Amino acid sequence: MSKKVLLTVDDGPSDNTMALVDHLMQREITAVMFFLGRCMEAYPHAVDYAIQRGTVIGNHSYSHAAFSQISYEQGIIEIERTEKLIVDAYKRNGVERQAKIFRFPYTDQGGNNFARFQEYLIHNQFEHLDTNFVNYEWFSNSATKNHIDIGVTFACWDWELWSSCHFKLADLRQNLRKNVEPSMGSFTEGASGEVLVIHDSNWRGEQGEFHFDIILEELERMNVQFVKPVPSRPTLSQMLETTV
Ligand SMILES: [Zn+2]
Known part of the structure; x- marks a missing residue:
């Protein structure tokens, strides 16, 4: 079963966003890009390019702040x-926004201000994405699943390509086949679906390769089925939980 x-896709846009969108279009994949x-x-044209081609844009803060390290007020400024x-980007492109979603940087939901941030996000109608295709028990109990945030089940550590000189494309390929943690x-x-996170970056390989092309090729080889992002409202119990 596939x-x-x-x-x-987190942390964009970048010099490579338009190429990434093209690769996704060729494969008929609709991705969520947390910008x-x-x-x-810095890259308004890349924003327009992604929106015009149906990419779902999510909010990943202004400066990739760690929300437990800043004040509540600073956090709200980051989001707003x-x-x-x-x-503004959806408006100038004449495209209706598909989902109002936010992903905390570093999965840091704000430490001491956690409840206040959740209240703010619920009050301002932030949504979830449907992840019913994921059936790991640890995921259904996870903080990102049960609060306003968009969780992840699989990271391939692609950022090591541009942050470590020891990590090569072969390591990236290997990581995609890992099953340890x-x-x-x-x-x-296993039969569970996955929420994969990859990263948008200016990185290019020695032969001009794009890391996302290699990731998508590998996943195609593993015969996965990409699902379209579907927004969902937080449930009442989730809302009550966060106000306790
Ligand atoms: Zn990030």
Whole structure:
């Protein structure tokens, strides 16, 4: 049975976003791109390009702040600056926004201000994405599943390509076939679907390769089935839980 996979792309846009969108279009994959406000300001054409081609844009804060390390007020500014950029981008492209979603950077949901951030996100109608195709028990108990945030079941550590000189494309390929950690999914075993996170970056390989092309090729080889992102409202119990 082929695995269902929701593709999410964090930290863009970048010099490579338009190429990534083209690769996704060729493969008929609809991805969610969690953009940073500061990068949206630097790459407005990439933002327009992605929106015009049906990419779902999510909010990933303005500057990739760790929310437990900043004040509540700073956190709200991080969210709202980027919200404004996203709303304006959809408007100027004449495209209706598909989902109002937010992913905390570093899965850091705000430490001492956790409850206040959740209240803010619920009050401002932030949504979930449907992840019914994921059936890991650890995921259904996870903080990102049960609060307003978009969780992940699989990370391939692609950021090591540009942050470590020891990590090569072969390591990236190998990581996609890994199945070791108790709170990490697998593309090679089990029946659960996966929420995959990859990263948007200016990185290019020595032969001009794109890391995302290699990731998508590998996943195709493993015969996964990419699902379209579907927004869902938080349930009442989730809302009550966060106000306790
Ligand atoms: Zn990020």
